Every structure is written in C-alpha cells, then in structure tokens.
Amino acid sequence: MARIHCAVALASDSSLSLPPGAARHVQVLRMQPGDALTLFDGTGGEYAATVERMGRSDVEVRVGERVAVEREAARAIHLAVGMPANERMDWLVEKATELGVAGIQPLMTAHAVLRLSGERAEKKRTHWEAIAIAACEQCGRNRVPEIHPVQTFANWLAAQSGDSPRFILSLAEGTRPARELAQNDFRHAWVLSGPEGGLSPIEEKDAISRGFVPLSLGPRVLRAETAALAALAFLS
Numbered sequence: 001m002a003r004i005h006c007a008v009a010l011a012s013d014s015s016l017s018l019p020p021g022a023a024r025h026v027q028v029l030r031m032q033p034g035d036a037l038t039l040f041d042g043t044g045g046e047y048a049a050t051v052e053r054m055g056r057s058d059v060e061v062r063v064g065e066r067v068a069v070e071r072e073a074a075r076a077i078h079l080a081v082g083m084p085a086n087e088r089m090d091w092l093v094e095k096a097t098e099l100g101v102a103g104i105q106p107l108m109t110a111h112a113v114l115r116l117s118g119e120r121a122e123k124k125r126t127h128w129e130a131i132a133i134a135a136c137e138q139c140g141r142n143r144v145p146e147i148h149p150v151q152t153f154a155n156w157l158a159a160q161s162g163d164s165p166r167f168i169l170s171l172a173e174g175t176r177p178a179r180e181l182a183q184n185d186f187r188h189a190w191v192l193s194g195p196e197g198g199l200s201p202i203e204e205k206d207a208i209s210r211g212f213v214p215l216s217l218g219p220r221v222l223r224a225e226t227a228a229l230a231a232l233a234f235l236s
Contacts, residue, residue, distance in 0.1 A: 002029055002037045003046070005133045005144070010041045014063045015052065023059040026051065039063065042136070042144035044070060071140045073100030073236040076188045080156065082109035082195030084224045089114065092225040093128045093147070097135035099232050102188075103146040104128070109153045111197030121150040153203055160210055164188040167235070168207045169227050170214035171198070178215045178234040189235060193228040 006022045018026065022039075031037065033051050039061070040046040048064040079096060083089050083106045093104060106125070108115060116124055128147045136144050160166065165186045167178075192199075192207055199207070208214060217230050 040142045076102035078103040080105040083114040085113040105148040110200040112195040166190045168192040168212040175214040175216040
C-alpha cells in the first residue's frame, strides 16, 4: 500500500484536500477513487485513508483511523557531518533516514569541498528534506528526521551544550571502538564525522576539548559517507 507524507496536520474521520506534493504523488501512482493509502504527517503515527476524488490539479481523500505505530531506532542519534561533495550527501541523507537517524547537521569544515551559503544553502536543505521524506515513505518511518540549516564547523561547535554523549570519528591512536561505546547506557547522542578529507587536526582537537569522545570504526579507512552511516548503525 502506498505511504505518503502529508505536510499538514491530520485528523481521523475527516475529508482532506491533499497539499500539492502529496497530490502529485497520488497522481503519479495513477491512483483512483476508492484506492487505499497510508498518510503520515511526520510527527508520529499514521492514518488509513481512501481516495475520494481525483481532480486535474487536486486530490481529495477521506482520512480514517489513526494507528499509533512507531518504527524509530532505540536511540536518537544525531549526525553532524562535514558535507561530502556531489550526490554523496544525498545518498547519506537517504540511507541515514532509513537507518533511523534523528537529525542531520550539515557542516562546512576546513577540508570540505562543498561550500554553501544564503539562498543556495537553503535550497540544498529543502532538497535534503525531500530526500528524507521520500526515504520515510519507503522505509515505514512516521517521524521525519530534522535536517538542520547548514552551518560552519566553528559556529556549530560553539553552540554545543547539554548532557547527551558526543562522539567524534577519529583515526588517532587510542580511540575507543564504536562497538564498546555502543554498550553504554544512553538514549540520545551526537556523532561528528568529517568530509572526504577528514576533519582538520585543529577541528578534531577543538571538538575533543568540547567533550566529544573519539571513537573508531575499525582498522579500515572508510569513505566519509560510509563512516557516518557505520557509526549510526553501531550506536543506534
């Protein structure tokens, strides 16, 4: 059955004209009146629904019972990533969403190739949000991970506070293995990962001084996007 994200508040036993994005999705699927679908608004739970009318530019549905089902990871892991270039960031957002990431913070770091600001940065964030929503539709999640606005590494790090564990992927000697840290008792955590060239020595030192614990994923050197996903899988 089709699962469609609906960017408006949903309520049981009501008729609804789908917002443009959801309506286009239904039209692309060539659904017809009477067809069943599942709607979710990203805040938890999902709703059974039935197509009532297919117009040229709008779609009306009947919203039925709310099902309080959640498919979230046991831990809320937030990724802060030095943005990899080209389509690799798209791939990271998609796969991290499937793996249950709670939020993604795109960062501009010293070695990052991708540089974004202003309108271009906001367009990219909107693009990544759409990828996350599509991944939720596919994998069954009813909560859409938050894609934070692009920030510089220094500005983001300066704002870090709180008691949640914070980890940084590192190749330095003496780092603790992710498998070991995953045994600790925590519900929320941040994981900081660098871009293709890794974090600079100064960035890594600054993060550790702010309480980030260095962790290792093993003896092999992974691509930037692979490393972030591997840490997410280990810890969540």
